[in-house]
Amino acid sequence: MSDPIRVLVCDDQMLVRTGLVTIIDAQPDLEVAGECGDGRTAVDLARRLQPDVVVMDVRMPVLDGIEATRLLAGSTATEPVKVLVVTTFNLDEYVYEALRAGASGFLLKDAPPPKLLQGIRTVATGAALLDPEVTRALVGRYAARIRPGGAADPESPLTPRELEVLRLLADGRSNGEIAAALVISPETVKTFVSRILAKLGLRDRVQAVVYAYRHGLVS
Incomplete structure (x- = not known):
């Protein structure tokens, strides 16, 4: 054990x-x-x-x-x-x-x-x-305070598809929910998440959510 x-x-x-x-x-x-x-x-x-x-x-x-x-x-x-x-x-x-x-x-x-x-x-x-419920309600509640300027980052290194995944991630969606929304497999979602973290130099999904709100990628 x-x-x-x-x-x-x-x-x-x-x-x-x-x-x-x-x-x-x-x-x-x-x-x-x-x-x-x-x-x-x-x-x-x-x-x-x-x-x-x-x-x-x-x-x-x-x-x-x-x-x-x-x-x-x-x-x-x-x-x-x-x-x-x-x-x-x-x-x-x-x-x-x-x-x-x-x-x-x-x-x-x-x-x-x-x-x-x-x-x-x-x-x-x-x-x-x-927690999806907390992510949507709590972070969304303070989005105006934590999102400077409210404009998306024009210099983002992410592809349009990666941005879609990041937005859904920031909305508190699980890999399965993201897969269903984009009509792709959960394994493909995992690959996208890994690429997003690597490109943005982020540690985990939590930091990805913080990044999305700070750069105006979610409303």
Whole structure:
């Protein structure tokens, strides 16, 4: 058997944190490496414990989840850590900034336990996690703020077909949904996504969504 996925849980609400710890520890393939209630401790613990995934709340004292994510997963991090942001949808308007900071994805705090657990497993594999509903509603809600100028990038290196794929990706569509919309196979979608990431120098689908909104490729 492979080693369990080690998870660091960071949330300033004790009841929420205890619930997350209980759910995660009950899984045979997951293990809680530690827990904390503020961003500064999250950074210190993550660097010391080296978990596979950090489940990070956005709004925390001492150091907020966005800055903690930037220190752990951003471009200047010496040993980047995978961060899964959990948020209350109607309060945290800065989730976009957490994605820019390097988070591998985000989920709502009221997501059912199976969805949270699968999210942790997904992020642990190195894949990005974008909840379609949250992507469309949350990022779209703040599109005017995060999309400077609102005009598409005329210097984009992407082909028209790649731009189509990127727009659908930014709308929160899965590979299967993109394939159905463009009448192509899911394997072809995977190839397009890989090309898009390579051409734009992006790490994963999360960064691709951020790029699409910042360059006015979605409305």
